[in-house]
Amino acid sequence: MGHRTPLYQAHLAAGAKMVDFGGWDMPIHYGSQLDEHHQVRQYAGMFDVSHMTVVDITGQGARDYLRHLLANDVDKIEPGHALYTGMLNERGGVIDDLIVYKNSSDFRLVVNCATREKDLDWMESQAGGFAVDIRERPDLAMIAIQGPQARPILEKILCGEGGNAIARLPVFGFENVGRWLIARTGYTGEDGAEIILPDEQAEEFWQRLLDAGVKPTGLGARDTLRLEAGLNLYGNDMDEDVTPWEANMGWTVDLNDQTRQFVGRELLEEQKARGHAQLLGLVLEGKGVLRAHQGVHVPGGSVGPDGEITSGTFSPTLGHSVALARLPAGTTGTVEVEIRNKRLPARVVRAPFVRNGKTVYKPL
Template sequence: MTELKRTPLYEEHLGAKAKLIDFGGWEMPVQYAGVIEEHHTVRNKAGLFDVSHMGEVNVTGKDALPYVQNLITNDVKRIQDGQILYSPMCYPDGGIVDDLLVYRYDSEHFFIVVNASNTDKDYAWMQEQAGSYEVQVENVSSQYAQLALQGPLAEQILQRITSVDLAEIKYYWFKHGEIDGVPSLISRTGYTGEDGFEIYIAPDKASWLWQKILEEGSSEGVKPIGLGARDTLRFEARLPLYGNELGPDISPLEAGIGFFVKLGKEKFIGKEALEAQKAEGIPRKLVGLEVIERGIARSHYSLQKNGEEVGYVTSGSFSPTLNKNIALGLIRADLAELGSTLDVIIRGKAVKVQITATPFYKREKMK
């Protein structure tokens, strides 16, 4: 049996009596106090996540810009130095290798953050695509720990322990500075649908900063948050998860993230396949679902119309914010009409679901 990897914060999780699970080969906290309580902490106050399992790749060199431009579907030329771009990265057939964040330092230096379980696969793919480009592609994941402070109180709490003016960091921008004396890369990003920051630091500083943020935010009710609430938070905000809404057999157009596919670019891997799919008609569509009878629609449950299978659930759970059972489903595009109903098969029984608008939750104000 392969030994699970651990983040630099493993001892902190043990001390907080977290329930630990295998997540993509990492021993990670799924919950501390409980998923619903942790979910509400982030929506109403602020919560601290250990996301040190995420992968980081540095791309440097004379051809870094054209290399990254070819690698991803989004247009990295349209962002400025200090800005961050979300993008799918596709195979030639239009399937998704991964979705990632591209931090632009300048035209010769990009910092790319990838999903934890995909790090090795993504890095190999990126190296393979280097070809004749004059670039250095380096997996620097071991050099970073990553914390995420998310929620409406995130800025005011973090501001008390940093000289960086956090109000100046706009959504999807980043800065370097110190937090309580710890050199940090601070970005206004996250995976919860709330305002907040993701902080990249040296692994040996992770426990110090983790404790400091929890101590600083204790009067406002800041708590450590596990992967369980991270999933319900991202799901309510309709943020896709690789392996659920995204994968090698799903195109970004089907997954509803076509906005991040810039077909007007001269070239990128997967462009021809995605152009063809758009021209011929996108066969499947990701839709929001509300379960209108009793039951929870779980990932990979079958979706049917008049007894015929028409798709499957990609994510589904009880929504703590909305107090109802909701899901996302990938279904035949011709059936994706708001208000229409389908059946989800739960333990052999057909349960009625209704197609509904997404995101299920959207915060009021975005910086």
Template sequence: MAQRTPLHAVHVRAAARMVEFAGWDMPVQYAGILAEHEAVRERAGIFDVSHMGEVIFRGPKALASLQRLFTNDLSRCQDGQAQYGALCRESGGIVDDVVVYRRSAEDLLVCVNAANRQKDFDWLHGHAFGAEVTNESDAWGQLAVQGPLAPEVVQKLTSVRLSSVGTYRFTEGEVAGVRCMVARTGYTGEDGFELFCPADAAPRLWAALMEAGQPEGLAPCGLGARDSLRLEMAYRLYGQDMDDGTTPLEAGLGWVVKLDKGDFVGREALVKQKEAGLSRKLVGFVLTEPGIPRHGYPVLQEGKPVGTVTSGTKSPSLGTAIGLAYVPPALAAEGSTFAVEIRGRPAAAKVVKTPFYAKKPRPQ
């Protein structure tokens, strides 16, 4: 039986369309994916992301231990700052992509993907290097309020001065009387906050936000809009765009791999791969002929398969078909062309710079 978040009953009462995702019964849409996508791009939307996991590193060895498991450099991360990166195997394959919230050098929260809750905990606990590692996933609820008007909505319910919380920064405070970790992070490309709260308080927090956000047109949003929003930004989705068999260098995440920071699990393999050269790269592309690319569709060059689409959709914001695909390095440069096989028919495609979507400046 699929697991349920603390907000499951709220979604069912709101007549959300529920689907199983990563072992969880989750809302895929409320009013509709296009309407929810537009709400986040133009106003504000609220997502239940309580299916994500939280693994905590504590103790005198917490920072040093996590530093040895994480591709990014936590020594450059200050208390109250979040950092994106990957956990790798010795082979360089990606265990997961995660966000680390540094509460102190002896208290770090690792936010992991829903499908990887147990796998990541087992991996982290098994390579703890002396830190105390606990899985607190069931204790937390997580709500994401995203969009250009998201700060106004959340500010109504808290005395925390949100303007002082920078991007990828966080603080502690009450929101609607609920003690939260308030983080200026997200998965949509828009401004907004992810609110980590006690699991049993999540329904109360959701209700307060929905009421406070009525003047701004705050819309409840499902996984469908979350996926189209993240793809317009070319944000990777674990299990689809990358997995244990791909490295961060291949997945275009070299910017969060700090090979000069000292040793970490997977570093030796990544150094060798970088020196030898990549055999494939993840690129963004648009179709220049009709069609919609989907996960698993073949990439063709001169009629022969040379790669694979990992994500694809018709962009709601741009009206064009966009996607991510692994291709040989010779086809990875911006402007390169290939075809995507869609139901037995080749559709022309072109490599473009990502993100696909540029955030609109707010009127002053």
């Protein structure tokens, strides 16, 4: 039996099919992954993401510590804003991708559940010389509400201070309302919020969302939604042997302050100078489904595959298959993907594929 979130019984009551995910019992769907996907794109869905690991970073050295630990620079955001970044090893590989929430003097990180132990060990190992306290928060739950109607619904059911916060938050902004952290962030390519709240209040809040017409959404739809949005999944699109440059995460690397020697910086600067593979989008407009680990052949390339799909799926919104693939730098036009011993043509595009319910990808 895996770990269970405070919403485990609520999932069973909603008819969820439960699976093991990073050591947690989590809902893969509640009957129809397809319906849940469309619900988020067209109205509003909610996800139990309480399996994610919340870590509070406090102490006089918190800022300096995070400027050393992370590839993005926490100095580029004001308090009340969040930052997406990679936490790298000395080789520039991604130990994990995470979100940092910046308060006036302390910070909160949300990291992936499957990498929890190695993340915490790495954070502790890098804390020497910094006046910093690293505290995991297993007492907190996390619920994401996503879709075009997500924020209007939240404004109504939260009322008062919470409703006002939802109404005024900028994208990637957040506010602390009592013991709740309300953030305008998400993993679907739709507007919405992610709310971190005490465990004991999660079930009642989930029920209020249900009563307001928000449908529960499982891990299956979460994956098709994030891939349509061109968002990476740790362990698929990047890992400890892949650098941010190779994972389309260059925008999360801040090299501006020459005096900031964050972990992995030296290797990243070397790799940027010499060139590297790229993570690009693929669109298969014919029949077939793009899947992780399928080989990709570039015109005029080598005999074997020149690249590989890292994440692929059938896109419910577009009606055909899409993927992210690691390919040689500068790949454009049409490539061929190995599907069941056949080579099928696919177009190279710039992800995301879908944002706010609309097709947005551009051919390269």
